Amino acid sequence: MAIVTLQEYTKELIASGFVITLLIIFRYATAKIVVRYAKSSHTLERRSALVIKYIHLFLYILAVLALIIVWGVQTKDIILAFSSITTLLGVALIAQWSILSNITSGIILFFSFPFKIGDVIKIHDKDFPISAEIEDIAAFHVVLKTKQGEQIIYPNNLLLQKGISILKDGFEDEYIE
CATH class of the missing domain: 2.30.30.520 (SH3 type barrels.)
Incomplete structure (x- = not known):
């Protein structure tokens, strides 16, 4: 029976800490940038909060992918999981295309602000x-x-x-x- 020690996973733990630190920094920076843009263009606070949520969701997805790579999940396992999730999301998004289209349009309207x-x-x-x-x-x-x-x-x-x-x-x- 093998006993797992923290020393065996030092590189992964340090890299995970780095990914989480980057996530926090990017979350803070993007929120500040969007709020600054919203103030300069006199955009409603509620609209900027929605755009911040969308950007943060994207950052979380990137962080999860980075952590998967850091911890050495096999490529074939990632591809299998990704294809399964993509298939599921594809079916759901085709059914909900209007919602996705409206969210994307809302973000475009936020930044173009006509x-x-x-x-x-x-x-x-x-x-x-x-x-x-x-x-x-x-x-x-x-x-x-x-x-x-x-x-x-x-x-x-x-x-x-x-x-x-x-x-x-x-x-x-x-x-x-």
């Missing part, structure tokens, strides 16, 4: 044109309010697909219906 809350926009959709004021911008959708007081929840991915005109900053009676 409009802000309070702007009156016109969405150029031949079947259902909309002119409304932006009340809220969330991770999956934008909340719009028409001149008649109707509230419309519009998916982020459609905002990137349709032409949009920014009519005014603020809700004015002169905007086009």
